[in-house]
Amino acid sequence: MSFFKRLRENIASKAEEVTNKFKEGLSKTRNAFVGKVEDLFSRRKKIDEAFYEELEEILIGADVGVNTVMNLIDELRTEVRKRKIEDPAELRPVLSEKLVELLGGDEEAPEQLKTAAEGLTIYLIVGVNGVGKTTTIGKLAHRLKKEGKSVLLAAGDTFRAAAIEQLEVWGERAGVDVIRQGQGSDPAAVIFDAVHAAKQRNVDVLICDTAGRLQNKVNLMEELNKIFRVIRREVPEAPHEVLLVLDATTGQNALQQAKLFGEKTGVTGLVLTKLDGTAKGGIVIAIRQAMELPVKLVGLGEKIDDLLPFDAQQFVHALFQGIGGPDAESESSESPRT
Structure with a gap:
């Protein structure tokens, strides 16, 4: 065939x-x-x-x-x-x-997000400012809720008041609560409170936002490691995923971010946002090859349900559909144009 x-x-x-x-x-x-x-x-x-x-x-x-x-x-x-x-x-x-x-x-x-065998599942979301990290968290929360899971969000980016406010807006849209403190609070303390709140409420999934200042700032990496240790102390097998959010429209710059974050934060999977906004979707292939990490989710639009599990077959099918590809003509295994 x-x-x-x-x-x-x-x-x-x-x-x-x-x-x-x-x-x-x-x-x-x-x-x-x-x-x-x-x-x-x-x-x-x-x-x-x-x-x-x-x-x-x-x-x-x-x-x-x-x-x-x-x-x-x-x-x-x-x-x-x-x-x-x-x-x-x-x-x-x-x-x-x-x-x-x-x-x-x-x-x-497609490869699925890892979940806890029982009890609380924790996802840690990392990435620089402006890549769509908070939006991704809100859309993921909505997706998980549609699957019947209870979800809680943690506003771990305490360096920007706008980040906390934006996460609360997305929490309202998705219909989930947000654990937060004031701007300038210790991010690890916010995550600690969120983990305890999630346990008390018997929540299925806790999604943790993190600061997104420049990825080459040593203090940011130290802060992320501190958050990681807090999570691991409270839930030894967590975080179940460390998802790095990348903006597909930035091309090779996204690849450099992936390399820097991947080396220092234990990234387990990638999220590519704004694929609908670029003509250079080949960056998905470049990042996948360079990082040897699975692309778990992709953003294909601005609507709340436009965050989808990445599916390589769907990706290639969508690219070649209608222009000499899968839907261009009737094909058979004998045809040289198949």
């Missing part, structure tokens, strides 16, 4: 609402990145060095990352030789399949 046919069948078993959100949210990247790829595959009549060089430029331009692109091109060369591919159009599904592999999407189900 062809790759696109398998992909389409896998997608068909998933919620149409989710599939549509991926398609809508990735429209800028699809029109820019995949549009150029499709033009290349249609325009070039043979696979030669000029073809590879142009594909390389397109991938790098989409922020896929230089090292990742070099490796990907090498793999495509190998597949071309092995399968004796001559027509560029025949390489289209091979490229898509490689992208799914790079995103860790070989499995049909």
Whole structure:
């Protein structure tokens, strides 16, 4: 069975609402990145060095990352030789399949957020100011509530009054309480109070906001480590996830933030916000490869329900949908254009 046919069948078993959100949210990247790829595959009549060089430029331009692109091109060369591919159009599904592999999407189900076997689950949310951290917390709280879980938020970014106020606004929208203290309070003390409140109320999930000043400030990293120790002392197996929030529209800058935070804060998963606002969605691949960490959630819009579990198959399907990809034509395993 062809790759696109398998992909389409896998997608068909998933919620149409989710599939549509991926398609809508990735429209800028699809029109820019995949549009150029499709033009290349249609325009070039043979696979030669000029073809590879142009594909390389397109991938790098989409922020896929230089090292990742070099490796990907090498793999495509190998597949071309092995399968004796001559027509560029025949390489289209091979490229898509490689992208799914790079995103860790070989499995049909996206990787889920870890939860406690029993009792309180704690998520620690980190990232610099302006990436959509507080918004992510509010949307995640809403998502968890829809799943039937009770949720509590902790306003651990005490350095900015606006951060506390913004979290309270999102708490109201999601219908969850926020544990807070005044601006300038000890963030670890806020988290301590929140953990105890969550236990007393038998809450399922506690989501902790943290300060987001520049990631190279030593005192910020020390503060995050202090919060981590407080959580671990109260709930030994927590935090169950340390989620690093990154703004996809900042491209390679997001990758640098990922590296710095990942080295110092024990990040377990990534959240990419504002994917709907960038034409360089390839940054998802670059970050996934550089960090060797799973992308757990993606922001695909401004609505409260536009934060979704990342699904590599949905991602690739949404990119190639309608432009020579999964929905372009009827496919069979014998067809060279599958």
